[in-house]
Amino acid sequence: MRIIFATVFDYPHAGGLSTHVATLSQALESLGHDVLVVTPRRYAGWRLDLVGRAPSRFLQLLGQDQGIVWSHRVRLWLLQAALAHEPRDSRIIAEDVLSAIAARSAGRSCLLTVHGYFTREALSRRGLRAGSYGERVFRRWEDTGYRSADRIVAVDTRIAEHILATSKRDDVRVQPNFLDMAWADALPDRQAARRELGLGDWPLILCPRRLTPKNGVHVAIDALRAWPEAHLLIVGDGVDRSRLETQVRNLGLQDRVIFTGAQPHAAMAAYYAAADCIAVPSVPVAGVEEATSISVLEGMASGTPVVASAIGGLKELVEDGRNGLLVPPNDPGALAAALRRSLQQAAELGRAAQDDVRRGYSARAAAEAFVRDLSHLPE
Numbered sequence: 001m002r003i004i005f006a007t008v009f010d011y012p013h014a015g016g017l018s019t020h021v022a023t024l025s026q027a028l029e030s031l032g033h034d035v036l037v038v039t040p041r042r043y044a045g046w047r048l049d050l051v052g053r054a055p056s057r058f059l060q061l062l063g064q065d066q067g068i069v070w071s072h073r074v075r076l077w078l079l080q081a082a083l084a085h086e087p088r089d090s091r092i093i094a095e096d097v098l099s100a101i102a103a104r105s106a107g108r109s110c111l112l113t114v115h116g117y118f119t120r121e122a123l124s125r126r127g128l129r130a131g132s133y134g135e136r137v138f139r140r141w142e143d144t145g146y147r148s149a150d151r152i153v154a155v156d157t158r159i160a161e162h163i164l165a166t167s168k169r170d171d172v173r174v175q176p177n178f179l180d181m182a183w184a185d186a187l188p189d190r191q192a193a194r195r196e197l198g199l200g201d202w203p204l205i206l207c208p209r210r211l212t213p214k215n216g217v218h219v220a221i222d223a224l225r226a227w228p229e230a231h232l233l234i235v236g237d238g239v240d241r242s243r244l245e246t247q248v249r250n251l252g253l254q255d256r257v258i259f260t261g262a263q264p265h266a267a268m269a270a271y272y273a274a275a276d277c278i279a280v281p282s283v284p285v286a287g288v289e290e291a292t293s294i295s296v297l298e299g300m301a302s303g304t305p306v307v308a309s310a311i312g313g314l315k316e317l318v319e320d321g322r323n324g325l326l327v328p329p330n331d332p333g334a335l336a337a338a339l340r341r342s343l344q345q346a347a348e349l350g351r352a353a354q355d356d357v358r359r360g361y362s363a364r365a366a367a368e369a370f371v372r373d374l375s376h377l378p379e
Contacts, residue, residue, distance in 0.1 A: 007095040008075035027367035043082035065134025097145025104148035112149035124285040156313030176292040184301035193273035206275035211238030216281035222332035272302035280308040300353035305342035323352040
C-alpha cells in the first residue's frame, strides 16, 4: 500500500505531531508499505514564502488576525495542489483538519488523525485572539475538517468527545500515541548519559516540553524552590522561553535551571537516561488539555518515574501510584512533593511503566490498526 501523510505544517519539526508521523512511518515501512510525507514546504517552499509568509505579515497589521488566516489558507491551497498530483491509489492520512479539507478538495478520501484542538490551541498559543475574524475562520475550518474525513482517529478520549461536540461525528476511533520500544532498549546508563551531557551528580528533574502556556513549565520552575538540592533541565523551545527565563532570574534559580532549547528526537535518549524523575506539569489553557503525551510515553518507556498533571490524556496514561504519579495542575507544592516521592518509588514505578508501554503502546500494533482503517477508505 502507498500511504501519504499529509500536513499543512512543516515536517520534520519539534513536537508531538512530527514524532508521531516519524514513528508511525517507520512502523508502516517495517510492515512493507511505501510511505511519503507531503507538505506545502516540500511541494512548493518558495511559493509558501512568497505568497504566504510575506503578505501575511502585512495583513496581520490590519487586525482581526487576517494574516494568520491568509498564511494557513495558502498552506491549504498548496497542499491541495500537491495531493492532486499524487497517484489515485495512494491512501491518505491527514495530520490536521486543513489537510483533511485539502484531501477532500482534491477529490481524495482520507483518514484524519486528530492530535489536539485546532482552534483552542491556536488561542492558547496566543496565535489567535478570542472573538476575532481569525477565530471564526478557524472554527469553521475545524468543523469542515472533521466532516471532510472518511474516518477519524483521536489520540485520547477527551479529544474524541470534543469532535463529537463540534461536528456530531460519533464514529471516532481512539488510538493513543505510541512508541518504538527499540528506542528505549538502546538508552545509555545514567552515569554515561550525565557525562555525555556535562551534568553534575545532583537530583535532576527533566522537563521535556515545548515552551507554550499549556505545557506548564512555569509550574516546574516554581516547584524547584521546594527542593533546594535539585536541578531542572528544560528541553524544548517556544513562545514562552523569554518569559520563563525571566521567571528563573526573578526567583534566583539561574544556577539550578538549564535551558537546552529544542533538541532532535534522536538526542532525547540521553536526557531521559540522565534524569532522576520527569515532570509533565501541563495546565488547562483556553479549554485545551494535554493529550496522550509522547513525552510521558517516552519517560515511561525509559523507566524514569513520571509525575504528570491529572488532566486530559495524561490521566489515560498514568495510573497514580502504580506506573507514575499524578498531581493537580498548577500546584507547584504538590508537584515538588510528588517529584521527591517518585525517587523513593522509582524502581517499582519504572518497571510498571515500561511493562505498560510494551503491552499497550506499541508502534507496530498502532500501524496495523491504521492499515485496517486505510483499507476501508472509499476508492
